[in-house]
Amino acid sequence: MTELEVDLAIVGAGIVGAACAYRAVEEGLRVGVVEAGEPAAGTTSAGMGHIVALDGSPEELVLTRYSQRCWAELGPRLPPGAGFRSSGTLWVARSGAELATAEAKAERFHRAGIPAEILDSEELVLMEPMLREGLAGALLVPEDLLVDPAAATRHLLEVVREKGGRVWTGTRVRAIRPGGIEAGEELQLRARGVVNAAGVRAPELSPGLPIVPRKGHLVRLAGGRGRVRHQIVELGYGAGIRSPDPVSIALNLHPRADGSVLVGASREWAGDDPRVDPAVVERLLGRVREYAPALADWPVTGARTGFRPATPDHLPWIGPMPGAPGLFVAAGHEGLGVTEALGTAHLVVDAFLGRVPAIPIEPYLPRPERAVAPPPGPEGTPAR
Numbered sequence: 001m002t003e004l005e006v007d008l009a010i011v012g013a014g015i016v017g018a019a020c021a022y023r024a025v026e027e028g029l030r031v032g033v034v035e036a037g038e039p040a041a042g043t044t045s046a047g048m049g050h051i052v053a054l055d056g057s058p059e060e061l062v063l064t065r066y067s068q069r070c071w072a073e074l075g076p077r078l079p080p081g082a083g084f085r086s087s088g089t090l091w092v093a094r095s096g097a098e099l100a101t102a103e104a105k106a107e108r109f110h111r112a113g114i115p116a117e118i119l120d121s122e123e124l125v126l127m128e129p130m131l132r133e134g135l136a137g138a139l140l141v142p143e144d145l146l147v148d149p150a151a152a153t154r155h156l157l158e159v160v161r162e163k164g165g166r167v168w169t170g171t172r173v174r175a176i177r178p179g180g181i182e183a184g185e186e187l188q189l190r191a192r193g194v195v196n197a198a199g200v201r202a203p204e205l206s207p208g209l210p211i212v213p214r215k216g217h218l219v220r221l222a223g224g225r226g227r228v229r230h231q232i233v234e235l236g237y238g239a240g241i242r243s244p245d246p247v248s249i250a251l252n253l254h255p256r257a258d259g260s261v262l263v264g265a266s267r268e269w270a271g272d273d274p275r276v277d278p279a280v281v282e283r284l285l286g287r288v289r290e291y292a293p294a295l296a297d298w299p300v301t302g303a304r305t306g307f308r309p310a311t312p313d314h315l316p317w318i319g320p321m322p323g324a325p326g327l328f329v330a331a332g333h334e335g336l337g338v339t340e341a342l343g344t345a346h347l348v349v350d351a352f353l354g355r356v357p358a359i360p361i362e363p364y365l366p367r368p369e370r371a372v373a374p375p376p377g378p379e380g381t382p383a384r
């Protein structure tokens with residue numbers, strides 16, 4: 001039996017757990033991270049890596065923007081392999097009505113101090129020649145960023161190790177107890193604080209957390225470097241997040257550093273079966289044909305799925321768990337966990353240290369009333 005004492009024990013080495021550990025060692029805390037598989041083995045390696053200001057609600061906009069600024073500060077210190085770059089997002093409008101939606105979005109962004117600019121049809125095609133002619137225009141948000149989430153996770157954990165933190169992989173946490181965790185066959189970590197950052201599996205260790213899997217498919221196209229320059233998203237994307245439909249699809253093109261393009265994204269209330277569904281892949285490719293027919297000839301080199309950790313109000317749970325002294329939650333980021341990881345880490349470590357955070361933590365705090373309206377399950381039933 002190995003028994004060790006740390007200040008903060010972190011369950012899960014996805015992007016959120018890794019960011020919390022990184023932030024904690026930056027503050028000089030003794031940290032232990034315990035991961036059941038490999039770093040980034042969960043949803044993090046299935047995601048895209050778009051670091052995006054999103055305005056589904058005022059609280060979402062505050063957290064995504066705050067966290068994005070944290071990424072912008074960290075970015076220059078990331079190794080080239082982390083794929084960090086500034087791409088900007090193009091929110092593409094098909095019609096005049098969608099362009100009006102883009103204008104309203106631009107106003108909200110301007111009020112939040114986020115640069116955003118409306119492009120007309122010609123300006124859009126000049127900026128992204130792979131898009132078809134005849135689209136109505138777009139909203140350009142130039143400060144959105146890209147990263148390779150798995151590579152960034154591994155880098156953050158390397159820094160944690162360099163600064164004296166411990167990382168156990170292949171070690172499943174069996175239980176979170178007052179004052180620490182029990183993991184694997186023979187690891188006990190005593191800790192002043194424990195962070196449950198186990199993503200979609202967080203409820204297994206903290207029953208009552210209303211986090212459910214929301215499946216997503218991504219398709220990879222072989223392409224050519226520089227041929228898609230921005231993250232390109234259709235304006236219906238935000239509506240899909242809040243849709244109760246069993247499967248909703250919104251085009252989201254993510255240019256990778258190697259020249260390939262990830263095509264997303266589906267959002268599915270479909271349980272936890274990881275198999276690729278050819279019908280969903282076909283719907284994604286149909287969206288490519290609709291917006292960017294020039295890409296439709298690019299070879300499909302793969303398709304994969306992942307499970308977003310979704311909550312009823314589409315906001316993550318961040319901060320101390322009521323009735324469980326020393327237990328903190330950092331989970332439930334749905335489709336924004338990469339974007340929100342660094343901001344989450346600041347909020348968690350500030351809460352642990354009893355400091356006033358840079359943004360109010362209240363909207364994200366674990367509270368029983370946030371658990372009352374679970375998202376619908378596969379057949380319209382609550383899926384927990």
Ligand SMILES: Cc1cc2nc3c(=O)[nH]c(=O)nc-3n(C[C@H](O)[C@H](O)[C@H](O)COP(=O)(O)OP(=O)(O)OC[C@H]3O[C@@H](n4cnc5c(N)ncnc54)[C@H](O)[C@@H]3O)c2cc1C
Nearest residue numbers: 012014016036042043044047048050173199216337338339
């Ligand atoms: C198709 C798709 C596209 C996406 N695109 C984006 C995007 O462009 N931008 C964005 O911001 N977000 C995106 N996301 C969302 C993002 O990927 C997730 O929100 C994020 O990865 C969640 O990170 P996490 O660390 O909370 O969870 P995870 O990455 O799942 O990490 C949790 C870790 O905990 C470990 N674990 C679980 N149980 C235990 C246990 N008992 N003991 C020890 N370890 C345990 C798991 O093995 C796992 O490694 C996307 C998601 C999907 C599916």
